Amino acid sequence: MTQLLRLAALVSLIPSFASADVVWKGDFETGNTSQWTRSQSVSNNRLQVVTDVVREGRYALKATVRQGDDPINASGNRNELLYISQEKADSTWYYKWSTLFPADYPLDDRWQVFAQWHQEGCCGSPPLEFYVRGEEMHMRVGGVNGKVLWTAPLKRGDWSDFVLQVKWSSDAKKGFVQLWHNNEVVVPKTSIATQFGKEMNYLKLGLYRDDAIRPEASVYHDGFTMASTLEEVMPPPAPAPAPAPEPPLPAPEQPGEDAPAEELPDAPIVQTPETRPQTRWGITTPEELLSGERPPGADGAQGCNASGGGAAGVPITVAAGLLSFAALFTRRRKPARARAHAKR
Structure with missing residues (x-):
């Protein structure tokens, strides 16, 4: 019995060894939001774990905002989940998640943040954020006066897969970012300051937008993962399509029953010394x-x-x-x- 208990203990440790490079998952596969530290939401129905629209696994998050949703009495309207990751200065991490804007997502030319790494201080734009404006998605680093390093068309109804590498540092010579969108590098490794002074950052995921926007809007998130290696967050390459089979060669045409047989010319008769009559x-x-x-x-x-x-x-x-x-x-x-x- 003692040996069986030891074997069971070893087997229970195998998953942790296999995912040693994954430091945290916020993929909602628990069926709720318990993987996250806390939420900023006016109501539970604004941050719902759903099963009808998912990117991977069984569950995803549906974040909804209506005009006037202001759970923390700050600028803008929001409903967001928070994970207090507190990445240390000079540390490097990889982040993976997927976001979908449904077909009825409203068009508005004002800012709408769907993922951000916010500084510990109370106010101002974050050092790293993803947002929608009009018909485009953006990634900006460095706050309100920072650099927009990436833009792409907003494709409603399609999942966007993000993989982000960040070295956190307030020194622009040390910090950098690199971004993959739908398995393609869209921002190569770019040196830039990713922290404000000594303030550490934390993750916010959901929807946060200008309070002048009137229509109700929802956005979906799934599969958030934080890891120390790229292999743990990069989706495997799609298998190559099988080559199409070559068409069979056409069969040779056969003459019909009524077709006349082909007549060959008579060969000339040549007499050789062996065949010529001899005297x-x-x-x-x-x-x-x-x-x-x-x-x-x-x-x-x-x-x-x-x-x-x-x-x-x-x-x-x-x-x-x-x-x-x-x-x-x-x-x-x-x-x-x-x-x-x-x-x-």
């Missing part, structure tokens, strides 16, 4: 001599035993040899007869 021993036969016919090609190609004129030229050669021999014999007999006649 006996390459010499014209007696039958051919009697008929007066000569075999095809006798005037051209040589027979295998012919010396020049083909098979028909062999008898001519023999006859010529006999005539020459007879002439020589005749010449030899004439001197002999002359000598015999002289002796007589």
Whole structure:
């Protein structure tokens, strides 16, 4: 039993080790606002945890403001949640959250803050804030006279995913910010003062706007996370789409039943020495001599035993040899007869 209890204790520690870089979550997955330090709201129904419009998990926050909502008797109208993070000077943190402005969010050209890191002092614009004005979203650093480092069109009905890196410092050479919007770097690392003197900051999330704005407005927030590493807050890349399959090659056309067969030209007949009719021993036969016919090609190609004129030229050669021999014999007999006649 003791070993089982020890094993259960080790298993219970695994989630804390796996998320050691996450220092705080305000993602409303508790089903309420208990993750946050406190709220500034005129009524509970102004900061509702809902399930019908969410970015991740099961729950999100719906912050609503009506004209006259002033829970702390200050300038503007608001309903916000607070987390007293108190980041120390020269510390660096990553923050992730998502915000959605519904399709019926009213258009107004006055300031409407939806996320801010406020100084501990009571008054004035914060050192870092996100707000809407007209049809654009903005990020400003340095208070009312600070620098607007980012603007983007307000797209109603679409979630905006934010990842913010901040080094908190009142020294502009040490402090910096970097911002990702919808997984794209929109503000590269930029050196700037992110604190007012020695005042530490705290987070406020909800809706805070100019008190001259009349229409009721709501905004949704989800998934707020504070971590020490980028990997804990950056969404994983979307998987690459599978390549489209290549279309199959068209089948070769087959001739119809009634289509005439293709006629090929007759190949020429070529007689080779192996296929040409041969005479006996390459010499014209007696039958051919009697008929007066000569075999095809006798005037051209040589027979295998012919010396020049083909098979028909062999008898001519023999006859010529006999005539020459007879002439020589005749010449030899004439001197002999002359000598015999002289002796007589």
